[in-house]
Amino acid sequence: MTPPLLEARQVGKVFGSVIxxxxxxxxxxxxxVTCVLGDNGAGKSTLIKILSGVHGQDSGEYLLDxxxxxxxxxxxxxxxxxxxxxxxxxxxxxxxxxxNFFLGSEPVTGPLRRFDVARAKRxxxxxxxxxxxxxxxxxxxxxxxxxxxxxxxxxxRAVYFGAxxxxxxxxxxALGVKQAGVVLRYIARARDRGxxxxxxxxxxxxxxxxxDRFLVLNRGTSLGQFDKADITRDELTSLMAGGAELxxxxxxxGRDGPVEAVPHDGPAEAVPDDGPVPxxxxxxxxxxxxxxxGGSVPEGGPxxxxxx
Amino acid sequence: MSSLAADERMAGAGLIxxxxxxxxxxxxVGAIAVFAFFSSQSAVFPSAxxxxxxxxxxxxxxxxxxxxxxxxxxxxxxxxxxVLTGTTGLVMVTLATKxxxxxxxxxxxxxxxxxxxxxxxGLLVVRTKLPSFIVTLGTFLMLQGLNLGVTKALTGxxxxxxxxxxxxxEGARALLAGSITVGGVDFRVxxxxxxxxxxxxxxxxxxxxxxxxxxxxxxxxxxxxAVGVPAARTKIALFMTTxxxxxxxxxxxxxxxxxVQANSGIGQEFIYIIAAVIGGCLLTGGYGSxxxxxxxxxxxxxxxxxxxxxxxxxxxxxxxxxxxxLLATLANRVVRRYAxxxxx
Numbered sequence: 001m002t003p004p005l006l007e008a009r010q011v012g013k014v015f016g017s018v019i020x021x022x023x024x025x026x027x028x029x030x031x032x033v034t035c036v037l038g039d040n041g042a043g044k045s046t047l048i049k050i051l052s053g054v055h056g057q058d059s060g061e062y063l064l065d066x067x068x069x070x071x072x073x074x075x076x077x078x079x080x081x082x083x084x085x086x087x088x089x090x091x092x093x094x095x096x097x098x099x100n101f102f103l104g105s106e107p108v109t110g111p112l113r114r115f116d117v118a119r120a121k122r123x124x125x126x127x128x129x130x131x132x133x134x135x136x137x138x139x140x141x142x143x144x145x146x147x148x149x150x151x152x153x154x155x156x157r158a159v160y161f162g163a164x165x166x167x168x169x170x171x172x173x174a175l176g177v178k179q180a181g182v183v184l185r186y187i188a189r190a191r192d193r194g195x196x197x198x199x200x201x202x203x204x205x206x207x208x209x210x211x212d213r214f215l216v217l218n219r220g221t222s223l224g225q226f227d228k229a230d231i232t233r234d235e236l237t238s239l240m241a242g243g244a245e246l247x248x249x250x251x252x253x254g255r256d257g258p259v260e261a262v263p264h265d266g267p268a269e270a271v272p273d274d275g276p277v278p279x280x281x282x283x284x285x286x287x288x289x290x291x292x293x294g295g296s297v298p299e300g301g302p303x304x305x306x307x308x
Numbered sequence: 309m310s311s312l313a314a315d316e317r318m319a320g321a322g323l324i325x326x327x328x329x330x331x332x333x334x335x336x337v338g339a340i341a342v343f344a345f346f347s348s349q350s351a352v353f354p355s356a357x358x359x360x361x362x363x364x365x366x367x368x369x370x371x372x373x374x375x376x377x378x379x380x381x382x383x384x385x386x387x388x389x390x391v392l393t394g395t396t397g398l399v400m401v402t403l404a405t406k407x408x409x410x411x412x413x414x415x416x417x418x419x420x421x422x423x424x425x426x427x428x429x430g431l432l433v434v435r436t437k438l439p440s441f442i443v444t445l446g447t448f449l450m451l452q453g454l455n456l457g458v459t460k461a462l463t464g465x466x467x468x469x470x471x472x473x474x475x476x477x478e479g480a481r482a483l484l485a486g487s488i489t490v491g492g493v494d495f496r497v498x499x500x501x502x503x504x505x506x507x508x509x510x511x512x513x514x515x516x517x518x519x520x521x522x523x524x525x526x527x528x529x530x531x532x533x534a535v536g537v538p539a540a541r542t543k544i545a546l547f548m549t550t551x552x553x554x555x556x557x558x559x560x561x562x563x564x565x566x567x568v569q570a571n572s573g574i575g576q577e578f579i580y581i582i583a584a585v586i587g588g589c590l591l592t593g594g595y596g597s598x599x600x601x602x603x604x605x606x607x608x609x610x611x612x613x614x615x616x617x618x619x620x621x622x623x624x625x626x627x628x629x630x631x632x633x634l635l636a637t638l639a640n641r642v643v644r645r646y647a648x649x650x651x652x
Contacts, residue, residue, distance in 0.1 A: 075536050086534060092527035094594045095520075103524050104535035106517040115516050 366609025426551025
């Protein structure tokens with residue numbers, strides 16, 4: 001069998017006295033989606049920064065096509081076909097779609113090395129259409145696109161520029177259900193085009209339908225890498241948060257929880273219907289009830305203390 | 309805009325939106341209004357001689373405003389640009405008069421110095437990650453002190469003069485500070501330099517890779533870096549471009565007046581920024597236009613001379629300046645919201 005496109009063996013990373021990542025292994029094959037799951041602070045960001053060349057690992061091995069490498073930076077990763085699409089800094093809102101699409105790799109023409117605008121617009125439009133992305137006008141600023149459309153344009157861009165491995169940093173986390181579905185569809189499409197995809201998420205419901213392999217991280221260590229055949233969605237969910245913690249949470253959120261400790265003007269059992277459950281039910285004695293939206297529960301995921 | 313078939317949903321509203329989000333729109337409307345106003349006050353103002361007259365202050369301001377606009381689109385400020393026009397002029401005149409240099413060689417020395425100062429500004433900003441507002445405020449004050457201190461030490465006065473007697477003066481003056489007669493009207497040659505600078509800057513912004521990078525580092529530096537844009541190099545180059553523009557303007561002024569005051573150029577830095585903002589540059593970077601900045605400079609040229617044509621007290625100029633700035637910034641904010649609004 002051909003070696004995997006990308007493989008990490010027991011990689012670790014230390015920042016000062018903080019062990020951000022320890023002995024994590026994962027692999028990515030062509031035409032497959034490897035999902036990296038974990039709650040906030042689990043080490044997902046550190047792992048993708050190593051994979052995308054932003055950080056070098058402090059221990060362990062990083063292999064591309066079976067050969068150990070040490071990347072000098074994001075540019076080298078890009079040159080080796082590893083493209084990373086970050087959640088919040090994927091696009092520049094005030095620039096048009098076509099300018100964003102070719103940013104950093106602009107096509108030039110003529111002796112003056114003129115930016116080939118006509119070609120850039122044409123290719124951007126064609127590539128987006130090939131990915132099934134329906135953009136009204138490539139001249140419009142990216143800021144006018146929805147969050148899902150922006151992620152999709154970034155994915156199309158990576159595919160066009162010859163990425164072999166596509167690393168997606170929480171592409172669905174800020175999106176509504178419908179938009180997230182759109183992005184998942186493009187992930188599948190990139191996979192069908194032969195790319196190896198690393199899909200980072202804290203949402204097992206997004207990961208499970210599209211993933212072929214699941215790496216679960218918790219507090220900087222790996223809880224294991226599982227093939228889809230070996231794990232169910234519920235096992236994945238429960239593994240991600242630690243089953244015991246979920247049970248505890250379910251108990252605390254129940255109606256027979258310690259609500260009598262909460263001083264409140266209105267009905268004690270009132271739960272705001274326009275926001276997440278305040279404070280996950282962990283309300284200290286004498287504290288007022290936090291405002292709705294004060295503590296956010298990750299979409300479909302469990303609550304855990306100690307974020308990043 | 310593009311010859312390719314647009315999406316059917318882009319009819320009508322799209323065209324209006326596209327016009328509205330042109331960065332130059334505000335300045336064009338403003339320029340038409342100011343022109344109409346002063347034309348109604350004075351018959352000379354719209355005549356060819358009048359136009360040549362108010363294009364003159366617009367030209368030197370415009371060269372600087374265009375360079376500052378590029379820098380602001382790249383997300384940075386340069387407060388030292390005004391005083392640098394004085395510094396380069398002082399260096400040129402001092403070398404040519406006190407040390408007997410040829411004017412061309414003295415100009416070249418001014419250029420080298422300007423490039424070094426621009427490089428230092430840029431390097432300090434990208435290395436320290438301090439706001440360029442602070443870094444260049446520091447350079448501004450230092451240059452201001454140097455201009456005065458060195459001039460006083462060398463001449464005992466606060467100006468250097470006598471450039472006319474220096475070797476090579478006539479040629480340099482014809483190139484940078486002469487006049488060209490078009491249709492019986494004398495136009496300062498600086499006006500053509502300004503048009504050239506505007507055209508070049510527009511080409512770079514809209515039709516070169518560097519232009520794409522300038523918009524990107526000003527719009528979101530981290531995102532630009534992540535896709536391989538050389539952000540530090542782009543910013544340093546922008547500071548150096550501004551410094552070269554300051555050198556060009558400083559040389560034009562020195563050759564025109566044959567002497568330079570030690571406090572020359574101080575206070576101009578804000579006028580450059582105001583012209584760029586009126587021309588549609590966002591203070592936060594990532595958006596703007598070189599043509600807009602030029603039109604902003606034209607508005608100033610018209611107001612500067614128009615007030616004189618209309619026979620008013622020139623003190624009103626500052627009031628006008630403040631009013632234009634407020635209006636322009638308000639208009640820009642509306643535009644930015646419109647361009648950035650997200651449909652989820």
